[in-house]
Amino acid sequence: MMTRPLQNCAALALLGLFSACQSGFHPAVESGSAGYDAIAVPADQSLPTRYALRRGDVVSVEVFQEPELTQTRITIDNGGNLNLPLIGEIQAAGVSAADLGRTIQQAYGRRYLRDPQVTVVVNESQPYTYSVEGQVALPGVYAHAEGMTLLGAIAQARSPTQVARLDQIVVFRTVEGQRIGGVFDLQAIREGSLPDPVIMPGDVIVVGYSQLRGTYRDILQAAPLIGVFRPF
Incomplete structure (x- = not known):
């Protein structure tokens, strides 16, 4: 039977291995200030000035x-x-x-x-909507409100999960048939060190997944099955 110190070492070794294998995030979208520029829109223009008819109207x-x-x-x-x-x-x-x-x-x-x-x-008329995907408690399509920002949009989806990658929040937008996007750091936005970008109708917000956090969570959940931290 494996003793507690050895079991602890085994768990840490697994975490180290997963951490080393974790790849970086390289989206085909802009990050940093370029991400803000990519989806920049004045707050007073967060809804279209000219209403275009839509399916269901x-x-x-x-x-x-x-x-x-x-x-x-x-x-x-x-x-x-x-x-x-x-x-x-x-x-x-x-x-x-x-x-x-x-x-x-x-x-x-x-x-x-x-x-x-x-x-x-x-x-x-059908309501304006945006969608939130990825690591949030309640992914889905939500009604857009004038002046909606990224923080408010994600809050509608019941906030990120425990395994969310808060520095990899991607906002996709289609402008004149072209899909553009930016990567944002939600934690920095929460702290006030970065601005909270305006969300437009039709935007798709994707909350990234932290592989290391997810692996750590899975190991803890599986501990009774694999014997990690099991008392002897």
Whole structure:
């Protein structure tokens, strides 16, 4: 039977081995001040100034003096389209209500109506969201609020787990079809030594995993099975 000192040494040797094997974090995103620059946005512009229609939005389409063509309540489908009388599918997601109205107006004017007047009004809009993944207590998609910052966003996910790598918090953002991102140190932000970056709708926050902490936790949990620290 292995004595307690030998068991302790064995556990420390395992931890040393895992520590030596732990690889660094080399994301294809910016870190330090470059990370802040990559996703920089003024706090008063944390929500888009021009609302773009999205899947699931409910709109009304009024065609002046054409009650048979007017739709008082119609939902943008999962493909981002509206299906309208006579003209069929019209791409709606990604454009403003005013732009959609002009597109519908042109479609009716080409074949069916002379000088149509079309008004599109948003009746119900889907909430802005962001997502939190990785080492947090409750990963998922959350409603975005104006002025949301990284600390508040992670708090919504019930904070990082015990094995989270607090200096490897990655924020991904898509801007004009390009995916950008930055790496942030949550502990330094908590202490006030680094600024708390603004989170935008659609951002994806990934909280990194500390391999050494995770290994240490796993060893402690498995101690009764492998005999580490077992009294003799």
